Amino acid sequence: MIEIFNDNWEKLCSSYELDLIKTFECGQCFRWNADNCGVYSGVVRGHFAKIKNENCDVLIKSSNNDIEFWKNYFDLNSDYELAHNQMRKEEYLKKSVEFGRGIRILKQEAWETLCSFIVSQCNNIPRIKKIIRSLCELFGEKKQFEEDFYYTFPSAGSVFKLNSDELGRIKAGYRAAYIMSAAEAVSSGNINLDYLKILNYNDAKKKLMDINGVGEKVANCVLLFGLNKTEAFPEDVWIKKALKEKLSPDFDPKSLGEYAGLAQQYIFYTIREENRIKS
């Protein structure tokens, strides 16, 4: 039997359903990087993957070789068309849907998401990525898949065991203390992230905000990207700008219910793109 598809690349979905650039560059994740051919590499829950476009398909090759795992991660079992229909009433949101189509809300590992968005505060994206890469390379587990070496995200327990000199090596600055308080809360069981997934949005948010260094914005990012609370609507400076300058004054994200999080990503992507094109 002759292998038709070489190298174990497998079709994940169509490029229409998942736009890799938009999804990876819209600020929800920090560990996917493209090579100069546009092939992205990333690590999710200890599994390594390469992912690329070919013709009109998205192809993936991974260390666990489990297509359902990746479909779940890329939220490909959700029907976004239902959400889009709810978004057409508001003019700027309607534009954002067309502009941002192809973005998926990634179902990320909760502890990694918590740690990453603590690092993100008052920081720029290249530096956020650098700090997280250091954290993984210094304290994660080194693994190999074919010719690629990669690092897992260190557990809350292993981060909590670090002393201040060790944690200082990732150069997170004043956020290091916040990372430590999150690591303590999670590794001690004081906060059980899996349990937060089954709590309602408000209760889960309250628990997250008990962590020193987690405020409204970081909590909402963790709820949306790490705990599957799709009604979360994180308001950063860009979203605040859109609310002030682009969306109508009576627009209320709560009216979108479970679709608010997706709308937030579309708006975020759109206003950033508008700003990038302008400058």
Add this chain to the structure above:
DNA sequence: CCCCAGGCGGTTG
């Protein structure tokens, strides 16, 4: 060199 970045916690009016 300066400016400030996808916030937070603490203090003040």
Add this chain to the structure above:
DNA sequence: CAACCGCCTGGG
């Protein structure tokens, strides 16, 4: 309550 300020660090 809102407004402000300091915080580590390094990218631009």
